[in-house]
Amino acid sequence: MGIWFRKPQPERRSLPRQEMSGPPSFASVDLSSAESSLQSIAVHSSVDLIASLGSELPVHVYAGEGAARTKKPTPGYLLDPAGDGNGLPDWAYQLLTSWLLRGNGYGDILTIAPSGYPTQVRLFHPDEIGGWIDQSGNPVWTVNGKRIETSRFWHRRVNPIPDRVQGLGPISMHATQIGLSLTTTRYGLQWFGDGAHPGGMLTNELTDLKPEQAKTAKDRFMAAVRGSREPVVLGRGWKYQNIQVAPEESQFLETQGYTEAQCCRIFGPGIAEILGYESGGSLTYANVESRSTHLLVYSLNKWLRRLERVLTDMLPRPWYARLDRDALLQATALDRWKVYQLQLSTKARAINEVRDDEDWGPVPWGDGPAEEPPPAPPAEPQDEPDDEPDEGEGN
Incomplete structure (x- = not known):
């Protein structure tokens, strides 16, 4: 059963064992179901990495920009957008997974605020939805083959292309590469499990x-x-x-490692390296330390911005939602305190803001800018040793 299914579905058999009479073919791999591609370890790990990081980051609500920006209380409905009691992280994980696998997120708008923005959306499984543009230029949507009223239909896409109402899914665009990954796994199962040697x-x-x-x-x-x-x-x-039998002689592990790394790169640069696949570069302390930043800038940030826009659309104007990216960049205690010291010395933050980041309680004097410490008093001069001999000494 898929992670979105709400009712029993006809049984689907996946990954049938190939006959030993001939080699397996990636052309026979069925990727028509969103979950089929998750049988690839690289695809599942990449999707789970992005969806988990994006859904677990803290969400803050603000109004205004620059010096006029103020933090607002997060509305209660935003903490559980589906209204099913599973909370925002569960809802955000489903939406990100739907985007990553199919390039689209679909939902049923359950409640709408008086100002017209949705406040509760129940997500559909992406494979249940069909969509196209009719002759009059209007989008038509179906759920399990039945047309639905567009006023309650919620759709957010990624990877858009002209004259198409749906976004392109990474899985469909790279089906050959993912099929090769699954076929390599089948071959390994047969080689080591079916007694072929x-x-x-x-x-x-x-x-x-x-x-x-x-x-x-x-x-x-x-x-x-x-x-x-x-x-x-x-x-x-x-x-x-x-x-x-050395697996390299059959090129099994070598082919599998290369294929899995390619599947990770479907979802952005840095994913393969984070998950431990060989990328051709040397591994040093410096590049290990910068991988989280690399992942955030080049791969994860675009998904976070998309999720922020969705959450902002569910807020009254001019409020907007922001994900706390600092929670992703977990620095060492020494590096973290160096940043705090710089922020306090430039009066960019207050002491209570720093204490809040460390989960410490506020102090009465910590709301204003930090005062510069008084200069250290000059050191008192010390008496120099008298190297001159006393009178009469040595006589």
């Missing part, structure tokens, strides 16, 4: 064995080692050798 060889260097003798020797050897960790004693001329 023997585990070892039992040979006799002194005599040629007839088929009946070979079968008897094999049965006796298997009976001796099955369920036992005791050493096996072999007679004269017998030798047992494990068959260690």
Whole structure:
């Protein structure tokens, strides 16, 4: 059952095991369901990384810009946009996942504020929705094949293209690459699980064995080692050798690693590196430290801005929503306090604001700009040692 389904669906069988008579083909991989692509570890990890980070960031509501900006209380309905009790993080995760897999987010507007903006939206599974532009230029929408009233229909798309009402989904655009990822996994399952190669060889260097003798020797050897960790004693001329097939010889792991990294890059630069796939560069402390910033700037920020626009559309004007990106960049305590010191010295923040970031209670004197510490008093001069000998000394 999909993560959005609200009613039982016909059973879907996925990833059927291929016949051993021929190699598997990525052309036979079915990606018609949004969840099918999540069978790829790289796709699932990339989608979950972006959706989890975006949905778990704190949301703040403001009005005004610059010096006139003021923080507003978050409306109660925004804390649970679906009204089902699962909260904003659950709703945001569903929306981001729908965007990442299908390029579109769809919903049913349950309540509307007197000013006309939606305050409660229940999301649809993206595969239940069909949409097109009719001859008069108006969008037409269907849910499970039935036309619906557009006044209650909610749609937000990504990757738009001209003359199309729906956005392009990353999965459909890169179906070949994702299909190759799933096919590589199938091949690995068959190679290591279906007994396509023997585990070892039992040979006799002194005599040629007839088929009946070979079968008897094999049965006796298997009976001796099955369920036992005791050493096996072999007679004269017998030798047992494990068959260690290097996966690289079949290009399995090498192909899988490259394919999985390519699937991660579908969702933006930096994803493959964050998830540990080889990218051709050397791994140093400096680039490990900057990966969170790299991920935020080049891959994650566009999804956060899209989510912010959706949440802003559910607020009264001129209020707007902002996700706290500082929560993503978890710095060390030393680096964090260096930033605090710079902010306080330039009077960019108040002491209570810094204390709030550290989950400390406010202090009565911490609402205003931090006062510069008084200069340190000059050091008192110390008496220099008298190197001159006293009179009469040495006589």
